[in-house]
Structure formats: structure tokens, C-alpha cells
Amino acid sequence: MIWDWDLRTNSLVWNDSVETVFGHKQNRIYPEIQWWRDHLHVQDRDRVIGGLQAVIDGGGTSWSDHYRYRRADGTYANVMDRGYVARDNTGAAIRVIGAMTDITERSRSEAAIRFQAQLLNAVQQAVVATDPDGLVIFWNTFAEKLYGWAADEAVGKPIEELTPSPFLRQHASEIFERGAAGESWTGEFLVQGKAGKAFPALLTTSPVRDEHNIVLGFVRVSIDLTERRNLEEQFRQSQKMDAVGRLAGGIAHDFNNLLTVIRLNTEIIMEGLDPTDPRSEDVKQIRSAAERASSLTRQLLAFSRKQILQPRVLDMNSVVSSVEPMLRRLIGEDIVIGSSCTARGYVVADPGQLEQILVNLVVNARDAMPQGGRISIETQNVELDETYTSEHAPVVPGRYVMLAVGDTGVGMTRDTREHAFDPFFTTKEAGKGTGLGLATVYGIVKQSGGYVWIYSEPGQGTTLKLYFPEVSSAAAFKTGEYKIMAKEQARGSETILLVEDEEAVRGLTSRILEKQGYRVIAAQHGREAMDIATKEAGHIDLVLTDIVMPGMNGRGLVERLAGIRPRIKSLYMSGYTDDDIVRRGFIEPSKSFLQKPFTSEALLQTVRKVLDEG
Incomplete structure (x- = not known):
């Protein structure tokens, strides 16, 4: 039975248990402390009243006593009464809140109280009860964990404190x-x-009222939102990177078609100029600019995860050891580079792209240490459990091979870390960097099914940790050797079905192939190519097709052609592809691919290679 004595008004209120336990009707109870005193057993009255008053006057916060209390039927019950003295900021007692228990039912009541306390302590939320003035009267176990205060420290203190x-x-x-x-x-x-x-918290506070709508106190339930906020921020960052990636991939695709036209035209012009012609130097400058632009679009494709990878099952340690001599040539004499490669097992990745990752990270580390320092390269096997992945969404639990590159350089601020993977974001002075180094790393790792995290503080250096899913087998993909042949050897007389939706690229590609003796049948899209293949009476040796086209894509076209011309060979070309070839991260090892923008030499070499394959 709960009672609440307001010392300022001398009013005393009871909960409904006063009737169920002692038989007293609420409407017949005089709402003052004297009513309680009058119902004390005459032999206990002075002791009980004196003891409670001593606690109030002496600055105490808790009181308890056993005594006899008169029921409505005139009999006495043996009770255990406990009270908590609430005080204001000056220490003056303002309220006593108590609970009276009929010890006849003591065992049952104590068990219920213990169960309720256990329930509240089992809740994985901070549950705090206060009186109307905000003084704590209950503080559960999770509140101890969340706020750091033990219950015996918290009870009796203002919640605001x-x-x-x-x-x-x-x-x-x-x-x-x-x-x-x-x-x-x-x-x-x-x-x-x-x-x-x-720390961020979510709080719900609810009033506890008696039957007269008098507020007896408040229950406050709160949870820590830190983890949720971190996950939300990671999700927003992921969405931002995906959005920027889609934009970058689209730009790169369009530019690659334009650059293909520029590069092929410069080659055609160069072939028609005498080496001593002063215009040849101008054309070379155009070709050089196109090559630099091609490099930028390759990095944009890497960031947007829309490049074509040719992965193999490989040993990360072997990649590091093979590229380390070149890395040492990239750094100055005042920088020491060291490696510790302890990883065992294999990953599925494009070795050329892994080398690109190492070059980008080491160059960044070098630039972050203008006064010299140390670069460390490390590989190791790691098991990312649910504890780690819950704090690093969207990482999936499992076994990974970690590649870490660290430096002792200037480090990064929080703002720099948040934008480090954004394309064209750079802290270097004008002309010193494109801002695509880390963006490229991010794209390659994500397209390879891995994850990358930055650990850095200003003045404390930077470490990037890259996690690639570990695979159990070392059965590498078989890839043919690309052998350079003379231009005369790249000639041929076979029939090629060329499918390309960009008119300028289609025209130049036809022109180059026909000049080398090939018979070219050009189609603007997949439907037209199927019509040609159905009606063409002669043999078609090769279909050279773009992957992304309106309507039927390149892969669908090749599969349909195989149904009517099973001996036809195929060669894909693209600036990027957005179909499931790239969504799976790579084209099949058995498929040949020509990356735009390409040179006439690369075109002729690749076509000849595919035609000569058995």
C-alpha cells in the first residue's frame, strides 16, 4: 500500500490498497497525517511517530518500522512500513513517500516486490522514477550502466544533477x-x-498519478542513441557515395565514347601526316590530352564501381611483394617503407587493381609526410564478428584478409575523413592532385566485395584498412596471355558484325577494321543485329558489340546469336556497363572485353586474338 505525505500541506494520500488491505474506504479517509496517527496502536504510537519525526528532523532520507495498524473492522494488522524523505536543494524535507505492507502476507508481498524489481532491472533501458520535484526514488541496473551512477549514489538526488x-x-x-x-x-x-x-538519448517521461489525479512522481525511460546515430550516418554516407558514383559512372561512360572518337581520329590523322609536318606535334598534343582524360575516366569508373574487372584467386602477400620494389621508387629517401605480411589464404580480386590501390595509398602517404616518416604495409587474417559489424554497417560478419597501409604523417581532421572518398576532393595544393586517389581505392574495394575504413587524427598519421572476403581455394581463373603482334599480323578477311549505338564510334571502328581487310556489317542496336544475322547468307565470324545499348543489351544479343549461329565468336566493348555482368563485379573469364576508349592498335590486336582462338 503506497502513501504520500506532503509536509508542506500536511496532506496524506493513499492508493487504493488502503481499502483492499485494511478495508478503509477512500471517501471516508480524512486526507491528513492525523488520520494515520489515529489508527496506530496506542502502545506503538509514540515510538512510531517519534522515530519518523527524528528522521525528518535529522536530515535522513529513509525510515522504516514495524507496528500494529487498525483495520476498518477494528482489528489490528502487523505491518512493515517504509518511507523515503524527499528534500529540496536546501535539504529541507518536503515530502515523505512510503509503502506499508501487511506482514501477514509478507512472504507473498516480498516475492512480488522482488519480482517487480527484477523485471525493471532486466529491462535493457534506463528506468528512473522521481518524485514530483525530480528527486530520484528508483534507479534500475541499466540506468547505472547508461549514466555511470550507482543506484545508491543516484537515489535521493535531483535528476537534473x-x-x-x-x-x-x-x-x-x-x-x-x-x-x-x-x-x-x-x-x-x-x-x-x-x-x-x-551522448544522444531518447527519453520518454510519464506521470504516475493516484486515483485523485494527483501526480505522485514520474517514470523516465531512456535509451542511448549513439549506435543508432552512427548507423544512420554510415547509411547516409553510403547513399551519398552511391549517388555520386552513379553520376561519376554516367559521366565516364559518355566521355569514353567521346574520347574513343578523339583518339581514333588522331591516329587516322597521324597516319596521313609526314613526321616532319609541324601539324603532327599538334595532333600528338591532342592525343596526349585524350590519354590523360582516359586515365581520369578510368578512375571515375573505378570509384563508381562500373569498370570491368578480371578477377583471380590470388595471394595478397604475393601482390604486395611484387609491387613493393616499384613502391620504393615512388617515395623519397627520407621515407622508410616496411611491410609485415602475415595473411594466409586467398582473395578474389583483379591483381592490376590491387596494385593500383597500393600505388594510390603509398603516394597519398608520401604526400602526407613532407618532412619524411614511415609507411607501413600490413596483411593479416581477421575475423569480423557481429560486435564489429554492428558498429561498421554494412559489413557482413565473416573471415577477411586485411590490407592496411599506414603513415606517420599529418593525419586528417574529422571533416577531411568524411569527404576523403569523394571524387575530386583533395587537400593538396592546386596542380598536386586530382582528388581521385582514394575515390579509386574505394570503388575498387567495394566492387571486389570488400570494405575500407579510415583511421586518422590530426598529427597522428593515417591508416587505411581494406577488408577482402577470404576464399578457401587457390584455383585461379585461367586468363590467356595478351601477345603483341605487328599491325600486318592483325589483318584479316573475316566478316565482323559490329553493333554500336554511337554513330561516330560505329563509323570509325568500321573504317579501321575495313582498312585492315575485314568485312564489316554495322548495326545500330541489338534488334537490327538480329535481323542482319537472320538474313545474312554468308558466314559471320565475330560479333563486336557494345554492352549497354537501348533495348537489347550486348550480353542478350550474344546469347540470342548463339542460338542461330552457334559458331559465332564474340567480343564485348564498353565505356562501362550497368547490366548484371558488372553487378556481379566481372565478366566471365571466357569472355573477351575491349575497354573504351581504345586505340586502333588495341582494337585490331583484340579482334585478331579472339578470331584466332580455337
Whole structure:
């Protein structure tokens, strides 16, 4: 049975248990402390009243006693009574809240109390009860964990002192007004615990009222939002990177078609000029600019994860050891580079792209140490458990091979870390970098099914950790050797079905192939190519097709052609592809691929290679 004695008004209120336990009707109880005193057994009255008053006057916070209390039928019950003395900031007693228990039912009541306490302590949320003035009267186990205060430290103290929050102070009147109206209040805000470190929390506070709608106190339930906020931020970052990646991939695709036209035209012009012609130098400058632009689009494709990878099952340690001599030539004499490769097992990745990753990371590390320093390269096997992945969404638990590159350079601020993978973002001075180094790393790792994280603080250096899923077998993909042949050897007389939706690329490609003796049948899209293949009476040796086209894509075309011309060979070309060839991360090892923008030599070499394959 709960009672609440307001020392300022001398009023005393009881909960409904006063009737069920002792038989006293609420409407016949005089709402003052004297009613309680009158029902004490005459032999216990002075002792009980004196003991309670001594606690109040002596600055105590808790009181308890056993005594006899008169029921409505005139009999006496043996009771255990406990009270908590609430005090204001000056220490003056303002309220006593208590619970009276009929010890006849003591065992059952104590078991119920223990169960309720266990329930509240089992809740994985901070549950705190306060009196109407905000003094803590209950503090569960999770509240101890969340805020750092032990229950015996918290009980009796103002909640504002234990969990200071400017937001709560500003909205205290609103919370109280809602409570007085019987409404709950829920809000998110920054709050501090015992350690003084602020963290985001979600709080719901609800009033506890008696049958007369008098507010007996408040129950506050709160949870830490730190992990949720981190996951939300990682999700936003992932969405941003995907959006920028789609934009970058689209730009690169369009530019690669334009660059194909520029590069092929410059080659045709160069063939028609005498080497001593002063215009040949101008054409070379155009070709050089196109090559640099091609390099930029390759990096954009890497970032957007829309490049064609040719992966193999490989040993990460072997990649590091093979590229390390070249890396040493990239850094100055005042920088020491060391490696510790302890990983065992294999990963599926494009070895050329892994080498590109190492070059980009080492160059970045070098530039971050203008006064010299140390670069470390490390590989090791790691098991990422659910604890790690819960803090690093969207990482999947499992076994990984980690590649880490660290430096002792200037480090990064938080803002720099947040934008480090953005394409064209750079902290280097004008002309010193494109801002695509880390963007390229990010794209390659993500397209390879891995994850990358930056660990850096200003003045403390930077470490990038790359995680690639570990595979159990070392059965590598078989890839043919690309042998350079003379231009005369690249000639042929076979019939080639050329399918390309960009008119300029289609025309130049036909021109180059026909000049080398091939018979070329050009089609603008897949439907037209199928019509040609159906009606053409002669033999078609090769279909050279773009992958992304309106309507039927290149892969669908090749599969349909195989149905009517099973001996036809195929060669894909693209600036990037967005169909499931790339969504799976690579084209099949058995398929040949020509990356735009290509040179006439690369075109002729690749066509001849595919035609000569058995």
C-alpha cells in the first residue's frame, strides 16, 4: 500500500490498497497525517511517530518500522512500513513517500516486490522514477550502466544533477505541464552521465498519478542513441557515395565514347601526316590530352564501381611483394617503407587493381609526410564478428584478409575523413592532385566485395584498412596471355558484325577494321543485329558489340546469336556497363572485353586474338 505525505500541506494520500488491505474506504479517509496517527496502536504510537519525526528532523532520507495498524473492522494488522524523505536543494524535507505492507502476507508481498524489481532491472533501458520535484526514488541496473551512477549514489538526488542536459532544462516546464495533464513526453536530446561525456538519448517521461489525479512522481525511460546515430550516418554516407558514383559512372561512360572518337581520329590523322609536318606535334598534343582524360575516366569508373574487372584467386602477400620494389621508387629517401605480411589464404580480386590501390595509398602517404616518416604495409587474417559489424554497417560478419597501409604523417581532421572518398576532393595544393586517389581505392574495394575504413587524427598519421572476403581455394581463373603482334599480323578477311549505338564510334571502328581487310556489317542496336544475322547468307565470324545499348543489351544479343549461329565468336566493348555482368563485379573469364576508349592498335590486336582462338 503506497502513501504520500506532503509536509508542506500536511496532506496524506493513499492508493487504493488502503481499502483492499485494511478495508478503509477512500471517501471516508480524512486526507491528513492525523488520520494515520489515529489508527496506530496506542502502545506503538509514540515510538512510531517519534522515530519518523527524528528522521525528518535529522536530515535522513529513509525510515522504516514495524507496528500494529487498525483495520476498518477494528482489528489490528502487523505491518512493515517504509518511507523515503524527499528534500529540496536546501535539504529541507518536503515530502515523505512510503509503502506499508501487511506482514501477514509478507512472504507473498516480498516475492512480488522482488519480482517487480527484477523485471525493471532486466529491462535493457534506463528506468528512473522521481518524485514530483525530480528527486530520484528508483534507479534500475541499466540506468547505472547508461549514466555511470550507482543506484545508491543516484537515489535521493535531483535528476537534473545526475543527467544534466541543456535541452531538458529548456523544456522542463513543457514536460511538467504535460505530466500534470496526464500526458507522456518523448524527445531526443544530448545528455551527460557521470563521466561528463554527452551522448544522444531518447527519453520518454510519464506521470504516475493516484486515483485523485494527483501526480505522485514520474517514470523516465531512456535509451542511448549513439549506435543508432552512427548507423544512420554510415547509411547516409553510403547513399551519398552511391549517388555520386552513379553520376561519376554516367559521366565516364559518355566521355569514353567521346574520347574513343578523339583518339581514333588522331591516329587516322597521324597516319596521313609526314613526321616532319609541324601539324603532327599538334595532333600528338591532342592525343596526349585524350590519354590523360582516359586515365581520369578510368578512375571515375573505378570509384563508381562500373569498370570491368578480371578477377583471380590470388595471394595478397604475393601482390604486395611484387609491387613493393616499384613502391620504393615512388617515395623519397627520407621515407622508410616496411611491410609485415602475415595473411594466409586467398582473395578474389583483379591483381592490376590491387596494385593500383597500393600505388594510390603509398603516394597519398608520401604526400602526407613532407618532412619524411614511415609507411607501413600490413596483411593479416581477421575475423569480423557481429560486435564489429554492428558498429561498421554494412559489413557482413565473416573471415577477411586485411590490407592496411599506414603513415606517420599529418593525419586528417574529422571533416577531411568524411569527404576523403569523394571524387575530386583533395587537400593538396592546386596542380598536386586530382582528388581521385582514394575515390579509386574505394570503388575498387567495394566492387571486389570488400570494405575500407579510415583511421586518422590530426598529427597522428593515417591508416587505411581494406577488408577482402577470404576464399578457401587457390584455383585461379585461367586468363590467356595478351601477345603483341605487328599491325600486318592483325589483318584479316573475316566478316565482323559490329553493333554500336554511337554513330561516330560505329563509323570509325568500321573504317579501321575495313582498312585492315575485314568485312564489316554495322548495326545500330541489338534488334537490327538480329535481323542482319537472320538474313545474312554468308558466314559471320565475330560479333563486336557494345554492352549497354537501348533495348537489347550486348550480353542478350550474344546469347540470342548463339542460338542461330552457334559458331559465332564474340567480343564485348564498353565505356562501362550497368547490366548484371558488372553487378556481379566481372565478366566471365571466357569472355573477351575491349575497354573504351581504345586505340586502333588495341582494337585490331583484340579482334585478331579472339578470331584466332580455337
